[in-house]
Amino acid sequence: MDDAIVPGRLSVPSLSALAAFEAAARHSSFTRAAEELNLTQGAVSRQVAHLEEVLGVSLFERVKKRVSLTVAGAAYAAEVRDGLSRLAAATVSAMAFRGAAGVLNLAILPTFGTRWLIPRLPRFTEAHPGITINFATKLVPFDFTREPLDAAVHFGDPVWPGARLHRLMGEEIVPVASPALVARFGLSEPADMLKAPLLQQSTRPRAWANWLEEQGLPPQRALMGPRFEQFAMVSQAAVAGLGLAIVPRFLVEEELRSGALVIPVERSLIGREGYYLVYPEEKASLPTVAAFRDWLLAECAPSA
Structure with missing residues (x-):
């Protein structure tokens, strides 16, 4: 039986062939793929060559001792990598x-x-x-x-x-800042918020604009300020005094209790x-x- 094909209703390349191809694609090298898989360079080359024969397309361009993915090879590598990752995750879950x-x-x-x-x-x-x-x-x-x-x-x-x-x-959205920043900019009224840097959360791009508009303030500066991917980063930046953050209250209760953050203006926003x-x-x-x-x-x- 050919090692690269699994018999059945649909012929599917074997896991060993797919693993050899994925490693070679990731490293752009049959030699490095062989080292990773504890195989010979020739074994990896044969697996890939037979895979190309089965598929009927070239997966690599070979120039002297260098290899690079073809357009078809790059597309196939992404799908194979995703499939192998899903299979590995399913195996770990089954073992659990x-x-x-x-x-x-x-x-x-x-x-x-x-x-x-x-x-x-x-x-x-x-x-x-x-x-x-x-x-x-x-x-x-x-x-x-x-x-x-x-x-x-x-x-x-x-x-x-x-x-x-x-x-x-x-969630209830509130503006928070370090006590030092509040004192530095004299933050006590909604309009004072426009004096300080506004920290941004990348998945909530309109957070500041919504809060400013609710207070009847112009939103022109709403998107100006350092941008962070997570609320944890935004709140820590506020603790460090980098600017004002606007965050869900329940996510900063610990900092509010400890005094690391304060709410300079008790004007919250209830989101829909x-x-x-x-x-x-x-x-x-x-x-x-x-x-x-x-x-x-x-x-x-x-x-x-």
């Missing part, structure tokens, strides 16, 4: 079932996860000791069919095609968007998803 009730692969927003969700998780693990939760960070919506994830915590509107959404909570638990329709009946959904909704209930 040993002695466990199940595994939940969960995407979280980083600051929401570290500041709100993870401190509460001991209550979930106490109630469901057999469920293991694996975490991934996702800042924007994604395609569940292309990611090895069972559920996600999403902020925004309740829109996610092919998925169920459960509203968890809204919210936090949602999201999961694909076909995973609604999974015991792990159902257990986490019920626990999380109870945690977010007003009396929780």
Whole structure:
């Protein structure tokens, strides 16, 4: 039987052939791929050559001792890399079932996860000791069919095609700054906010504009200022005195209690968007998803 083909209804290249191709594509070298896979350079070359024969296309351009991906090779390498990664993740998840009730692969927003969700998780693990939760960070919506994830915590509107959404909570947005910055710029009125640098959060580009407009102030400076990817970075920049941040109050409660941050002007903004638990329709009946959904909704209930 040819080592590069798996017999069946659809002929699919073997994992060894795909792994050899992916490594050679990543390194642009058969020699380095062979070193990584503990094979000979000739074995990698033969795997790739037979893969090209099966596919009927050239995957590499060979010039003397150098190789580079063709257009077809580059496109195929991206798909193969994604497929191998998904297979590896599925294998790890399957292995995690040993002695466990199940595994939940969960995407979280980083600051929401570290500041709100993870401190509460001991209550979930106490109630469901057999469920293991694996975490991934996702800042924007994604395609569940292309990611090895069972559920996600999403902020925004309740829109996610092919998925169920459960509203968890809204948020109160407040301006915060270090006491030193408040004193330096004399921040005591809404209009004073325009004196200081405005720290930006990249996934909330209109946050400052919305707050300024709510106070009847011109939003021209709303997008001017250092930009950060996560709320945790924005809040730490505010603690360091780099500028004013506008953040959900519940994400900076610790800094407000300690005095590292203060709210110079008690003018909050209640956003129309919210936090949602999201999961694909076909995973609604999974015991792990159902257990986490019920626990999380109870945690977010007003009396929780």
